Amino acid sequence: MPEWVVVFLVTCGYLVISLSVGLLSGRKTSSSTEGWVAGDRSLGFVVLYFIMGASIFSAFAFLGGPGWAYSRGAAAFYIIAYGTVGLVPWYFFGPRVARLGRRFGYVTQAELFAHRFRSPAISGVLAVISIVAFVPYLVLQMSGAGYVFEVLTRGHVPFWMGAALAYGVVLVYVFRSGVMGVGWTNTLQGIFMMGLAWGLGLYLPHKLYGGVGPMFERIMREAPRMLSAPGLGPDGSPWSWGAYSSAIAISVLGFSLWPHTFMKLYTARDERTLKRTVVFYPTFQIFLIPIMLIGFAGVLAFPGVKPADEILPTIVTSIGISPVMVGLFCAGALAASMSTGDALLHASASVAVKDFWMPLFQPDMPDRAERTAMRVLVVLIGALAYAFALFARKSLVALLLFGYGFIAQLAPLAFATFFWPRATKAGALSGLLAGFAVTVIWDLVPSLQWLGIRAGIYGVAANVILLAAVSLATAPPDEAHVAEFVVS
Amino acid sequence: MDRRPRLFSSRLTRTERRVYGAVTVFFLLAFLATIWPIQAAFGGALPFVLSLPFDLFYLAAILVGSFFILLGLFVWEGRREERRRPNGRADDADATRGGSA
Numbered sequence: 001m002p003e004w005v006v007v008f009l010v011t012c013g014y015l016v017i018s019l020s021v022g023l024l025s026g027r028k029t030s031s032s033t034e035g036w037v038a039g040d041r042s043l044g045f046v047v048l049y050f051i052m053g054a055s056i057f058s059a060f061a062f063l064g065g066p067g068w069a070y071s072r073g074a075a076a077f078y079i080i081a082y083g084t085v086g087l088v089p090w091y092f093f094g095p096r097v098a099r100l101g102r103r104f105g106y107v108t109q110a111e112l113f114a115h116r117f118r119s120p121a122i123s124g125v126l127a128v129i130s131i132v133a134f135v136p137y138l139v140l141q142m143s144g145a146g147y148v149f150e151v152l153t154r155g156h157v158p159f160w161m162g163a164a165l166a167y168g169v170v171l172v173y174v175f176r177s178g179v180m181g182v183g184w185t186n187t188l189q190g191i192f193m194m195g196l197a198w199g200l201g202l203y204l205p206h207k208l209y210g211g212v213g214p215m216f217e218r219i220m221r222e223a224p225r226m227l228s229a230p231g232l233g234p235d236g237s238p239w240s241w242g243a244y245s246s247a248i249a250i251s252v253l254g255f256s257l258w259p260h261t262f263m264k265l266y267t268a269r270d271e272r273t274l275k276r277t278v279v280f281y282p283t284f285q286i287f288l289i290p291i292m293l294i295g296f297a298g299v300l301a302f303p304g305v306k307p308a309d310e311i312l313p314t315i316v317t318s319i320g321i322s323p324v325m326v327g328l329f330c331a332g333a334l335a336a337s338m339s340t341g342d343a344l345l346h347a348s349a350s351v352a353v354k355d356f357w358m359p360l361f362q363p364d365m366p367d368r369a370e371r372t373a374m375r376v377l378v379v380l381i382g383a384l385a386y387a388f389a390l391f392a393r394k395s396l397v398a399l400l401l402f403g404y405g406f407i408a409q410l411a412p413l414a415f416a417t418f419f420w421p422r423a424t425k426a427g428a429l430s431g432l433l434a435g436f437a438v439t440v441i442w443d444l445v446p447s448l449q450w451l452g453i454r455a456g457i458y459g460v461a462a463n464v465i466l467l468a469a470v471s472l473a474t475a476p477p478d479e480a481h482v483a484e485f486v487v488s
Numbered sequence: 489m490d491r492r493p494r495l496f497s498s499r500l501t502r503t504e505r506r507v508y509g510a511v512t513v514f515f516l517l518a519f520l521a522t523i524w525p526i527q528a529a530f531g532g533a534l535p536f537v538l539s540l541p542f543d544l545f546y547l548a549a550i551l552v553g554s555f556f557i558l559l560g561l562f563v564w565e566g567r568r569e570e571r572r573r574p575n576g577r578a579d580d581a582d583a584t585r586g587g588s589a
Contacts, residue, residue, distance in 0.1 A: 074531075074533075074541070074543055074544070077543060077544055077547055080544075080547045080548070080551065081522035081523075081527070081547050081550075082522070083551070084518055084519075084522060084547065084550045084551045084554050085515050085518050085519045085522075085554060088515050088554070088558065091558060091561075211539070212539040212540070213536065213539035216533075216536060216539065216540070216541055217536075220533060220534075220541075224533065227533035227541045227543070228531055228532055228533050228541075228543065229527060229528070229531035229532075229543040230531065241523075241524035241525075241528055242524070244523075244524070244527075245523035245524045245527070248522055248523050249523060252519060272566075275562055275565075276562065278558065279555070279558045279559050279562045280555075282551050282552070282554060282555035282558075283555070285551060286548070286551060286552075289540075289544070289548060292544065415493070419493045419494055419495055420493040420494070421490060421494060422490065422491050422492075472491065486494060487494045487495065487496065487497050488494075488497060488498065488499075
């Protein structure tokens, strides 16, 4: 049997298992919108831990991470840097979010913010920002799946078919089981990808150089600039500290506020479960170390691989390991892509209905119609992202940073919601719109980005200034209402 | 209405306020340590530590340090809630609300 067929069959086996787990896991939740979106607020530590870990670690970490380490050296360390503190805000405001969700029945992020500021417009703006950020992120996941299939089957399964196969499975279990499908498949996928990352991260340097130490010693001798922060820019010249630091800052600001992960705060069984998940999150994050090792393993052994995001599948198919192992690797990489893609798809549909359509056009939509609309949107948004993946492929990490610029605009709003009672609806809305507009303008005109500082940072600065100035210039909000949300 | 941001609950004791303040400062410093100019001071590859370039080890150490600080806070909060329960001073929700920083 040709090797690519073995790889393909092993990968299909993984897809069948994922599909089964995804379909079976949805049987225990209620048929309400709360069941489909928030899993009836019943998730325990293990599932929540893997949802968080696997949703955050995606094709970006699994393919983009080694790709950056391979092509840009220490620049890739920024991915570890922002994760060190990125989720910590959850420890402090997460329990409050969960409690408010229970009390007022929220299942999405914008429902909370819109209620705090009594503004359906904020809900609409957040829905637009979220979906604009989700689509490139989802495209990135689909592109990752397509790349993996294409490279590992040596082109026998083309990009379009690989992406369609993986995301066909995702679509079915998200459509059927909602967040429970996402949660239990993420548990399976998280275990798989962690095992694979540690296995390959330690095996490849040993196989190619005799160990991690000897690998770095050789790189230090032959390409020393690769190992010193802030590493290299996209063109191979030294990256600026401004670009490196602002990539970290914008990612830290946005990390805990991605709507698809923020929504999971509502799914926790209780507050201690939620805090425990945040505490143990670094045990997932540390797996970025072997991910970096994989990328560095390719620097001297496999020069000239383009695009750099394909370095991991390229190494795996070039070192003569058995096709079954290659198939398992393919499954692990798909797990990374699918475990984020499913959460994004699920959140996009929920946000579009709960945060855009309902507050602006049909506030009294029946529960059953809500759930049906969300399911239809799962299919439509999946199709849209697939079309982008086929016709607008860009570097995986560049796409992610584009999304982070928008999501970081939620940071001032979140701070004002929980910690600043004086913030008003007009201030929140003007801050958001200004932040969004400045980010778009600075992204479209790169010459405005002084010292390589990312567009989102300028957006956040404008956002904070407008939020504070307009809030102080307008009448204070109702104190009793605000007291429900703000630290008392 | 108060114009200033409210970071800590007014119901926290002095000790609780110190603990949450110290943890907040730690994470602020941890963030600053990952960007310019502090990271630049530790941005070299040498010496290798545990076979890793120093700048990579440095970030891994911050990550591990963050884990233990938050774990310590979690355990401390758990014990505090245990102590409060028999006296009926606070339920779980109140304790957590008091802990919001």
